Amino acid sequence: MDYFRNDTEAATVGGLTIENGIGDVSVHGSLSFKADGASLEMLRALQRRLSDMEIALASVIEEGAFEEAVGVQALETIANPFD
Template sequence: MDFFKNEAETHLLQGLNIENRLDRVSLHGSLDLTHDAAGLALALKLKALLDGVVEVLSREQASGVLLEKISLQASDEVANPFA
């Protein structure tokens, strides 16, 4: 993923949805890391993904462009059309 560069990129890892945004990377859902080779494979994929986020943030911090803290805007609440 090209972290923090677009609003459209998502990745699904089992039941965990990773959404790329300009101001955040959001993780939704669940992921079962089982005590077997399949669990190890999933754990390594998750680790690689998080390592990518850490790499981008660390590089930006080292270059002095990473903000100390941002304010996340609340999303607009939409009325339920089925209610």
């Protein structure tokens, strides 16, 4: 997958969907791992995908292909109105 460079690719690992975008990647879903060989293979597949994504992100940043992402503001803690 050519991460961060097109919006035409998607992949699945177990119950996760990885959707490629131009300048972003979205991951949706959930995974459950058991103490078995199938879970180990699923975990290894996820690890490979994340490693590839990390390499692609570092490359995109190094190239300056996209502007810096806007920082996410910290969440404000407020009193529970039901207390």
